[in-house]
Amino acid sequence: MTNANESIQNAPAPHSSTDQVAHENSTVVGNISDFAEGVMKVVHVGHRRVLLVRTAKGLYALDNACPHQGYGLARGDLAGDTVTCIWHNWKFAVDTGECVVGEENVRTHSVLIHEDGTVRVTLAAEDRQAAIPRLRESVDSGLRKGYLGQVARDVVRLLQANDNPGELVWRAIEWGAPRAEYGWGHSVALATDCITLLDRYEGVDRALPIVQAFSGIVAENRPEMPSVLPEPTVMTADARLRFRSAIEREAVEEAQSLLRGALLSGVEPAIIREWLTSVASDHFLNYGHGAIYTQKAFELLDHLGWDRADTVLGHLVPAIGYGTREDRLPYMRPFMKAMQEHSLETIMQTIDREDPASWDSSSLSEALLNGGKRADVFGESFAALQSGSGVDRLLDVAVATVSERMMRFVATDDFDLSDDFGWLDLTHGITFANAARWQWEHHRGPDALRQALFAVWLSHWTGRHEWHTKIGERDTVQLDASIATASRVLTHESLLDRSGSFIVTAHGVKTAVAAEREALRTGSPVVLEATARFLRTPKMERFVAANVQQSVDFLTGRTQRE
Numbered sequence: 037m038t039n040a041n042e043s044i045q046n047a048p049a050p051h052s053s054t055d056q057v058a059h060e061n062s063t064v065v066g067n068i069s070d071f072a073e074g075v076m077k078v079v080h081v082g083h084r085r086v087l088l089v090r091t092a093k094g095l096y097a098l099d100n101a102c103p104h105q106g107y108g109l110a111r112g113d114l115a116g117d118t119v120t121c122i123w124h125n126w127k128f129a130v131d132t133g134e135c136v137v138g139e140e141n142v143r144t145h146s147v148l149i150h151e152d153g154t155v156r157v158t159l160a161a162e163d164r165q166a167a168i169p170r171l172r173e174s175v176d177s178g179l180r181k182g183y184l185g186q187v188a189r190d191v192v193r194l195l196q197a198n199d200n201p202g203e204l205v206w207r208a209i210e211w212g213a214p215r216a217e218y219g220w221g222h223s224v225a226l227a228t229d230c231i232t233l234l235d236r237y238e239g240v241d242r243a244l245p246i247v248q249a250f251s252g253i254v255a256e257n258r259p260e261m262p263s264v265l266p267e268p269t270v271m272t273a274d275a276r277l278r279f280r281s282a283i284e285r286e287a288v289e290e291a292q293s294l295l296r297g298a299l300l301s302g303v304e305p306a307i308i309r310e311w312l313t314s315v316a317s318d319h320f321l322n323y324g325h326g327a328i329y330t331q332k333a334f335e336l337l338d339h340l341g342w343d344r345a346d347t348v349l350g351h352l353v354p355a356i357g358y359g360t361r362e363d364r365l366p367y368m369r370p371f372m373k374a375m376q377e378h379s380l381e382t383i384m385q386t387i388d389r390e391d392p393a394s395w396d397s398s399s400l401s402e403a404l405l406n407g408g409k410r411a412d413v414f415g416e417s418f419a420a421l422q423s424g425s426g427v428d429r430l431l432d433v434a435v436a437t438v439s440e441r442m443m444r445f446v447a448t449d450d451f452d453l454s455d456d457f458g459w460l461d462l463t464h465g466i467t468f469a470n471a472a473r474w475q476w477e478h479h480r481g482p483d484a485l486r487q488a489l490f491a492v493w494l495s496h497w498t499g500r501h502e503w504h505t506k507i508g509e510r511d512t513v514q515l516d517a518s519i520a521t522a523s524r525v526l527t528h529e530s531l532l533d534r535s536g537s538f539i540v541t542a543h544g545v546k547t548a549v550a551a552e553r554e555a556l557r558t559g560s561p562v563v564l565e566a567t568a569r570f571l572r573t574p575k576m577e578r579f580v581a582a583n584v585q586q587s588v589d590f591l592t593g594r595t596q597r598e
């Protein structure tokens with residue numbers, strides 16, 4: 037009697053490349069008498085490990101590697117015609133490979149028993165190109181069910197078949213964007229950054245940003261049914277004004293309809309971008325999210341094509357329309373009052389005389405970081421513009437201010453459940469400033485100026501925690517020598533989701549992306565050091581505990597909120 041391994045070792049050496057292929061795909065693995073009923077035995081066919089299983093019905097061959105995490109099925113339990121993988125209990129029908137408990141079928145191969153009892157196994161043909169439609173369907177199914185493992189495996193297979201990585205991410209966005217209850221948020225923003233980072237990876241390594249993008253879509257809470265965009269309104273000359281008015285009134289469907297009408301009539305992308313950036317700067321929306329999401333939406337369309345604008349922008353509108361207008365809250369009133377005493381159009385004329393190279397930033401830096409009352413932030417910014425700072429230098433100071441705060445933030449304060457300030461509040465100072473800069477680059481004017489002034493205000497406001505606690509010791513962080521290299525290290529670190537929580541990961545990625553742009557602009561690594569400190573410091577995922585604490589405080593009247 038010959039066992040399977042001996043039969044492989046004794047097989048004749050191939051004489052030609054055709055023989056080689058035949059040998060690798062089809063091998064005599066023993067004699068039927070080697071396989072008693074109930075036996076499970078691993079054999080090699082070429083480089084593949086195949087599990088032979090003998091049941092009362094016959095002899096079957098299937099991949100030994102469990103499709104879940106690759107552990108050997110040979111160690112599993114056979115009951116009738118079902119094999120159970122003992123590692124996580126997935127179960128497979130041995131004759132068809134169908135997964136009866138778990139997420140994914142195991143591949144089966146053909147078994148031929150000759151008259152003399154020899155058993156030949158021939159591997160199932162693997163046509164990666166032909167498998168693409170089935171794998172895409174499987175990715176979609178994993179997305180719907182939230183099975184990230186399934187998504188990850190199929191994404192790797194699709195990359196092996198040379199499927200388009202950006203289009204893979206689009207499958208997640210197209211499914212997720214309409215299911216965001218009040219317009220899409222961090223999930224699509226994260227997916228956009230993941231697409232931005234794709235070209236830093238090659239081959240199957242691109243699965244990391246792709247699956248990270250899927251994870252955000254899976255993680256955000258979504259209704260079963262997608263929201264349907266309203267019918268387009270016929271485009272008129274005053275459509276932009278009507279759109280702006282609709283957003284102001286939170287008439288979201290009206291705004292969506294007007295936007296769709298403009299898209300349908302072929303209005304230029306740059307004009308539509310101005311529509312969106314202006315409404316996103318009419319207020320300081322959601323702590324800057326309105327501006328950040330708008331920036332991401334247009335970056336996404338730059339990557340994937342304007343033909344997706346209806347989905348991307350249509351489902352962005354609710355996030356802007358329903359965004360909290362923070363500028364109406366008491367804590368922003370002194371700043372708003374000071375700003376409203378000036379005409380932004382008039383300030384624009386000052387900016388046209390800017391001389392940023394000779395501008396001394398020390399007074400504004402000091403006011404934002406170490407002194408300066410809320411009421412004075414606008415005055416300091418105005419004075420800077422008057423003395424030739426220009427908007428970009430103002431934003432440089434805002435980024436530098438937040439970076440310094442991140443370097444001295446007492447990280448253990450993130451664990452204070454009674455204080456709703458933490459790392460994420462700080463990182464917004466960087467991502468929002470970068471979004472304001474993006475708007476200024478594209479649509480220099482009063483709206484973009486307002487957004488930039490909001491960013492300066494926010495950089496000062498990130499000090500609110502240390503104002504009532506204490507200023508920590510400035511930390512030090514080691515980075516790679518060049519800004520370009522250090523940035524690549526940090527963007528990769530951000531995708532490794534060390535925090536474990538989607539929302540922190542999303543902030544990590546978008547902060548790393550924004551920090552790279554800011555550092556490349558100024559040549560200063562401080563914003564990268566701050567980002568590294570944020571990424572590398574343990575964070576408390578306090579969303580459940582903090583919500584409980586705040587609910588108890590509120591409902592028992594322990595604390596008063598203003």
Ligand code: FES
Pocket residue numbers: 102103104105106107121122123124125126
């Ligand atoms: S590896 Fe088989 S079930 Fe997990």
